[in-house]
Amino acid sequence: MNRHQMTLLWTTAKETALGNILSYTYCVCILLTSFLTLFMIWLLSYFKGEMILEHVTAIFLFTQMIPMLYISMRTNATFSGELEKHTMDILISLPIKRWALFTGKLLGIILIVPFLILIPIGLFVIILNIVIGTLPNILCLIIIQFTALMLLSAISIVPISALISIIFKKIVYSLTASASYLMVMIITSPTLLQINDASQYHINYALAFAMPYYNLMAGMISMQYCIFVEPGLYLLSICYIITVGIIGTFVFRRLEL
Amino acid sequence: MNKRFIIISLLVLSFICVSTGNVMAQNISIGISDSNGQDITLEHHAFIGENIHLNITMTNDDGTNMTNLHYLLILIADGYGSGGYYNPKQNETQIASSLLNQSKNMENSYKISPKKSVDISKIAIGESILLQYNITIKTAGRWNLYLFERTMQGIITIKSLIIIVERNIPNYLPSSTFILPLIPSSILASIIYYVKRKNKHGSVG
Numbered sequence: 001m002n003r004h005q006m007t008l009l010w011t012t013a014k015e016t017a018l019g020n021i022l023s024y025t026y027c028v029c030i031l032l033t034s035f036l037t038l039f040m041i042w043l044l045s046y047f048k049g050e051m052i053l054e055h056v057t058a059i060f061l062f063t064q065m066i067p068m069l070y071i072s073m074r075t076n077a078t079f080s081g082e083l084e085k086h087t088m089d090i091l092i093s094l095p096i097k098r099w100a101l102f103t104g105k106l107l108g109i110i111l112i113v114p115f116l117i118l119i120p121i122g123l124f125v126i127i128l129n130i131v132i133g134t135l136p137n138i139l140c141l142i143i144i145q146f147t148a149l150m151l152l153s154a155i156s157i158v159p160i161s162a163l164i165s166i167i168f169k170k171i172v173y174s175l176t177a178s179a180s181y182l183m184v185m186i187i188t189s190p191t192l193l194q195i196n197d198a199s200q201y202h203i204n205y206a207l208a209f210a211m212p213y214y215n216l217m218a219g220m221i222s223m224q225y226c227i228f229v230e231p232g233l234y235l236l237s238i239c240y241i242i243t244v245g246i247i248g249t250f251v252f253r254r255l256e257l
Numbered sequence: 258m259n260k261r262f263i264i265i266s267l268l269v270l271s272f273i274c275v276s277t278g279n280v281m282a283q284n285i286s287i288g289i290s291d292s293n294g295q296d297i298t299l300e301h302h303a304f305i306g307e308n309i310h311l312n313i314t315m316t317n318d319d320g321t322n323m324t325n326l327h328y329l330l331i332l333i334a335d336g337y338g339s340g341g342y343y344n345p346k347q348n349e350t351q352i353a354s355s356l357l358n359q360s361k362n363m364e365n366s367y368k369i370s371p372k373k374s375v376d377i378s379k380i381a382i383g384e385s386i387l388l389q390y391n392i393t394i395k396t397a398g399r400w401n402l403y404l405f406e407r408t409m410q411g412i413i414t415i416k417s418l419i420i421i422v423e424r425n426i427p428n429y430l431p432s433s434t435f436i437l438p439l440i441p442s443s444i445l446a447s448i449i450y451y452v453k454r455k456n457k458h459g460s461v462g
């Protein structure tokens with residue numbers, strides 16, 4: 001891991017991030033997520049009643065779907081797209097090691113994630129401030145914790161989509177596989193949660209590790225019961241990103257073009 | 258009934274009275290009224306930032322003088338979950354302590370003046386004491402006002418009240434708020450357009 005490779009890695013990350021941010025689809029994604037946030041606020045009628053915590057977490061969960069799908073799509077376009085168009089061949093022929101190229105591209109996509117999550121949440125906070133006045137410290141704490149978990153869950157989608165992309169190579173197949181993984185995860189996650197009674201819940205950590213959306217839902221449940229996200233869930237997300245990232249790097253190093 | 262039984266019964270009774278302390282001994286009636294002198298029995302409606310003036314009258318209905326009383330007034334907003342703070346298995350003192358913790362996490366949303374806790378040295382038999390509070394709530398929602406008493410055994414709730422703080426905007430978002438998502442997106446779109454145009458001209462030049 002020399003300095004030159006690190007410079008190339010950073011250049012790749014920067015170029016990938018800029019290429020992804022400077023696209024109108026990125027704007028559309030932010031716009032759609034923001035609109036969905038607003039729509040959910042409207043639908044839940046500003047959290048009237050006694051379910052503020054449930055409503056806040058539900059809004060975050062629903063709005064998370066669009067960034068997740070978008071991130072998966074962009075990752076597929078970055079890896080499978082380049083493999084299909086054979087531009088990846090040119091990149092590999094450059095004096096950059098494969099691990100640096102893969103990690104750089106991965107990092108580049110990860111860099112675009114925060115805006116996708118933070119802009120709609122910022123909007124959510126502004127609207128909430130207008131409607132209900134000063135946000136209590138407890139609500140700020142809830143939003144911060146859940147935002148952190150949302151960021152990690154969204155980032156988790158990047159390495160897994162990259163791995164799927166380099167395995168399937170063709171963009172059609174990789175997109176289908178990634179979308180299927182996401183849809184199955186989103187649909188099955190609520191059914192996999194185990195809530196025993198009013199004072200007990202059980203998180204399946206194996207599922208939380210394998211499915212970032214389940215992790216997010218588990219975070220929501222732990223938030224509703226204890227006002228804080230279980231620290232283990234953050235750790236699981238980080239482990240997932242690192243593990244899948246490493247597997248992806250090994251697969252990419254052995255990749256036949 | 259022999260003498261020994263009476264003495265033992267009296268001893269047991271006095272022990273129960275002493276052990277339950279202030280909880281048993283104090284029989285206090287509490288009345289809460291607003292600035293107009295109207296009684297608030299169950300709930301009170303207010304607006305964000307409105308100054309709510311509360312008069313709490315405490316009357317000693319007990320047969321003895323009450324001494325060293327410590328009262329505490331707190332506010333808790335509904336809707337932030339009860340898990341982790343209290344559960345049905347907890348006793349009254351534990352619940353009160355949990356409520357206190359919950360209230361601390363919302364301290365930035367309300368202001369109680371002159372101060373939350375009041376120490377009263379004595380309330381004589383039949384005497385009434387008036388406590389005056391000014392409350393300002395900065396967050397809309399359903400708030401629970403609790404008046405606690407600190408006793409030897411712990412904290413007990415002696416009075417609770419609901420304060421409903423109306424929101425700034427009534428039900429359903431006004432259409433103008435739907436412009437908000439367009440702001441960051443249009444800014445970003447403009448930046449993209451500008452950068453792409455600049456790059457295009459740069460490559461031509």
